[in-house]
Amino acid sequence: MIDRELMWNGKRVDFSLMKLLFPKTMNDVLPLCRFLSRRHVDPTNFERMKVAYARAVFKPEVVAALRCMQDRYQSGFQHVQPLTEFLEFFWKCYNYHYICNMTQHYQQRLDIKKPFYDPNNDRLYELDVTIPQMLIQWNQQKTNPMECFTKETLDAIILTSRFTANFIKHLLNNGLHFVLTRRFF
Secondary structure, three states: OOOOOOEEOOEEOOOHHHHHHHHHHHOOOOOOOOOOOHHHHOOOOOHHHOHHHHHHHOOHHHHHHHHHHHHOOOOOOOOOHHHHHHHHHHHHHHHHOOOOOOOHHHHHOOHHHOOEOOOOOHHHHHHHHHHHHHHHHHHHHOOOHHHOOOHHHHHHHHHHHHHHHHHHHHHHHOOOOOEOOOOOO
């Protein structure tokens, strides 16, 4: 993904900022992203296959570190907004699919991590309608195939999002009191 020239809301998503963030924070006494390593910013072919490294790049800590570097007027961090918006959007999508227990939203202080109780929940509407529409619109706005995910990847994300929402609704309408999404498939 870092090799692509992605566009988000009409602006270029610059993943080279991730490579710039790593050396700038690596030797700090209190690093902004303590978990960020060379494996995250310059993975080998084998390391590219590990989901944990990809998932960690989307964490809110990375977004906060990028914004902090911009606020501190560090050279090279002037245009972090498209990257941070992109990371936040896909982190939210990921979190809808990673609700693992009943108390997770208390422990992490995230409402998005609440179990699904109601088939008319706003989060289900977002999974079923809003996220797929945004991704379809994003795909239609591209002028170059490298400005978006491949068709297969985009279709897989949209299909997973819609399936998850509809399956949760089905389970809740058929007697389940709540639904967790971590080990859904």
